[in-house]
Amino acid sequence: MKVAIPVFQNRVSPVFDWSTRLLVIETDQGCEIRREELTLSADSATSRIDSLAGLSIEVLLCGGISAPLFALVRSRGIRVVPWISGEVNEVIPAFLKGKIPGKGFYMPGCCGKRFRQSFIRRNQQQRSRNQRGPDRPRNDT
């Protein structure tokens, strides 16, 4: 699985829309096997998302993300885990152990399951039953 994390000074970047560096982690059976840091295009949101799709990213683990960009990324079949903060070297193991989203990794003002579900519901979380499949994003909360 490939996970992308926009980064800034060794922490998850505050806002994906305006971040300039992307860490791509490749995992296998819950363990990190490879990582690479890339520059994100500043030109447009579409080219930013094309970069993610071109890298076959399956999960975007990010800090803040605007509603339109969230919708765009999701429409490309990429699972988004938003509003995460913390040191990258703490966030990655926590995510691989299934502890993210979780206490201690939320951005200020974005705590709790209720907030996350409300954000995702407001920004088109609903998926029809007919669209479920093995690559359905799990636990987008």
Next chain:
Amino acid sequence: MNKRSEPLLPDWSATILDSIADGVFTVDQDFRVTFFNQAAEEITGIAKSEALGRPCCEVFRADICENLCALKATSKTGKPVVNLAVNILRADGKRLPISISTALLKDAAGEVIGGVETFRDISLVEALRKELTASYSFADIISSSYKMRKIFTILPEIARSESTVLITGKSGTGKELMARAIHSLSMRKDKPFVAVNCGALPDSLLESELFGHMKGAFTGAVHDRPGRFQQAEGGTIFLDEIGDVSPALQVRLLRVLQEREFEPVGSSSSTKADVRVVCATNRDVEALVQEEKFRQDLYYRVNVVRISLPSLNERKEDIPLLVEHFISRLNRLRNRNVTGVTPEVMAVFMAHDWPGNARELENAIEHAFILCRNELIDLYSLPDNLQPKDPEAPPAGLTLAEIEARTIYEALKRNNGRRLATAKELGIDKSTLWRKLQKLNIQLPEEE
């Protein structure tokens, strides 16, 4: 994970700062928040308890945080930043415009111990400005795309000049909206904006429409009638579809642009025209000039400043913004409460070519509003040309049992033959799946 810092200010200072309308916060030398007043809580929607001790970029989430942080600049140079407009991202995913000012924070001994930033929400100011200046300012042109941002950057300068502007772009890309934005940003914004579709009228009518006519100039001209150039006096005239104008009328337009005067039909005396001209076309003007269908001298007169609007296909990142905008507008007009579109609909929108551009998207949303009965617009509400073609749809003429068998077989294939996962996907019990496999004589798919 969270460091909790000691309060930086004595209680009385905090009380005073909590009573003012501007947001105020301080940071230490690691740029972690050490004080956060009440207005800061209200503007950002973040409680003080969640902000204290956190990196300020994670509290504010501003567009300048990573590369152009104002506090870092002040810390480096010692100079304050005053009234810088930035955008921050709220927890609901919406961007909020604020104005910030920064200064160094020093202790009693004059040692720098951190920074202080004040900020205010300017979204109301932005909204009021939009109302006061006109319905169509460039802020109403919904776009965050790089190509459009480049146009926005030069638009105020174009507007302030008196130059004739030629706007090119495919049908539905917002040429009139752009023309109105130019007018509303210009010195002529308090004067009329008059739009004429030059492609909609035959030549004889268009001449009279543009320049007016005198009583008796032709059959039916029972009194003097001012033309659009006169109606636009002091303001702006927008000549849409200028590429469709006949050669004869092109000569008259050339004269207006050169001499700034014209004659109404049937009149022998000239009238001065103090009008700013903005033209638009969706045709290839250069090709028309080559084919001698458009006068070269007129081309050079209208093509003083050129704005080329990208098609919606070239700025697809604007689709979610436009969808949100059209939905909000239709909710107001129709008194509905549609909240958005499903991810499947967004995927269809992003994949579609949009030959009709933003207007086609607006029509699709309006169509969906009629059919949509829920809070979210789904695939079934879309117009026929946007309905996805399902390659896995069963062909016609199958019995119900055959359709059921086909569905179960496809689900088994997707789940690599795993019966428990298949049953879960289909929403049935494992034993029910087993019975159906036996009854319908379904062979497990071969592993790939």
